[in-house]
Amino acid sequence: MRSFLEGLDQTSPFIAVRHNGEAWESEEQLQKQSSNFIAKLRKAGTVGEGLTLHGLRATSAAEIKRVTGAIDDQVAAALGDRDTRMGAHYTRHVEQENRIVFLYATMQWRTRTEQDLENGRAQDGKPLPTPSKIAKLSKRLGRPKQKKGGL
Structure with missing residues (x-):
């Protein structure tokens, strides 16, 4: 997604804008157009079933934590959440993944x-x-x- 966004001409300080570069008038408008866009991608076979805006948010949060090692507060701030508990909520599975990877590596790389x-x-x-x-x-x-x- 990042490479896609970086490839676009930036016409606004906002990430999600209408075709004319203006911000959406309401959150519902943005959600409806985003859902329609995802449905077109799904129909074209570009993305699989189950892709949602919420799923993209969770994936983005997890990737931030995996790549940067950010703590929950930093993840929440990157998502624009005021409640820092959301960083923990969206990345709780990353901690479990890290434990599993560590245990596996420990078992594989014994002295x-x-x-x-x-x-x-x-x-x-x-x-x-x-x-x-x-x-x-x-x-x-x-x-x-x-x-x-x-x-």
């Missing part, structure tokens, strides 16, 4: 040492000592025995 330990190998590739071997070494070194199942 080699953790993988080696799970596979029963030390970093040098040699097998880890068995509990009985640890007990023998502990006895030789004068240290207390390890608890059963522990290293």
Whole structure:
């Protein structure tokens, strides 16, 4: 959307204007014309079902948070909302996405040492000592025995 808007000749300080560059006389006029425009795009196959002005607002808010890392207050201000809770409302799913991505990345990028330990190998590739071997070494070194199942 941004690239589309940037490609237009700016004839007004407003984003949404009538064909003559004048502001809409009412919010209802703007909504009706926007709905008609979206319906034409849908009919032409340019956009899919379910595209709404409200959906575009939510998508824009989420993108602001994803790209810039803006906090909820900043998102609300970018949307023109006076109530800063709206920034949180429109971007709550972004926080969930971030948690999921973090958990996935954590699972995928474990250190080699953790993988080696799970596979029963030390970093040098040699097998880890068995509990009985640890007990023998502990006895030789004068240290207390390890608890059963522990290293």
